[in-house]
């Protein structure tokens with residue numbers, strides 16, 4: 001059986017969770033949040049608002065001062081912290097791989113702690129390296145310094161997934177790589193999610209990343225105060241208050257293009273359309289369609305399903321579709 005193709009992960013509930021550090025800094029006042037099993041939730045907000053503190057309270061790298069964290073209904077503040085960390089995958093910026101261990105040994109860390117036999121660890125390691133796009137034959141015996149930053153990040157993923165955790169926590173997972181590789185890793189992450197649907201909490205300060213990766217986004221302000229918890233589309237269409245509006249900034253309109261699908265039922269007939277218009281897939285977003293128009297210097301694209309042309313989408317349609325998406329959400 002493919003161990004990775006499991007059903008949705010465990011739901012997580014933060015219940016009036018708070019942390020005051022020994023120096024009396026209150027990093028998180030009182031945060032409540034419900035995360036559905038299998039969802040990716042992104043925590044975003046200004047520097048110092050308590051994002052990392054929240055994340056680390058989930059696996060108890062930081063002990064909460066107040067409140068509870070329920071994973072699959074179980075209060076993790078009562079669980080044995082060592083056992084807990086074996087069931088929660090954790091990916092951080094710069095990965096934190098052990099430098100003197102090979103890729104294979106790094107990936108097998110948690111299964112070894114769990115006492116799996118050698119054969120099972122080897123099989124699981126191979127399976128995961130394949131999954132993250134690193135051929136075991138080529139990469140398993142390398143050391144972290146023999147890899148690129150992006151490859152190290154992939155190994156970090158594989159390691160976090162090794163013992164099939166119920167939850168995945170990622171703290172700024174892509175921020176140490178350059179923008180091009182960052183985009184690739186994000187795409188990879190989305191591709192991996194097709195087969196590994198773990199409940200995941202991602203901390204980032206990058207709104208584009210939040211919109212791309214999140215099923216839901218939690219916007220936090222100082223002391224972990226929850227300003228809005230919504231899907232990317234809802235957040236961009238209807239910021240809950242002035243804080244969120246300012247946080248999202250002036251790119252809101254453009255970013256909405258990337259979360260709004262092409263309106264299939266609004267396409268025009270292709271009769272009389274010029275033969276050299278660019279084509280986009282019907283599954284694409286308005287951003288892809290609009291981008292194709294800008295790149296070709298035209299004001300319409302052909303929308304296709306596979307090889308089959310469905311109809312024509314114009315620049316004016318893009319504007320109408322955005323306005324309609326807005327109206328539906330209000």
Ligand SMILES: Nc1ncnc2c1ncn2[C@@H]1O[C@H](COP(=O)(O)OP(=O)(O)OP(=O)(O)O)[C@@H](O)[C@H]1O
Nearest residue numbers: 021023025027046047048049050051052053054205
């Ligand atoms: N160990 C600690 N002791 C005392 N205060 C701390 C400690 N760790 C963090 N803080 C403080 O708690 C607050 C929240 O920190 P946290 O790292 O959770 O924020 P963040 O939103 O993740 O920030 P960033 O985006 O800059 O990483 C900050 O004011 C920080 O200075």
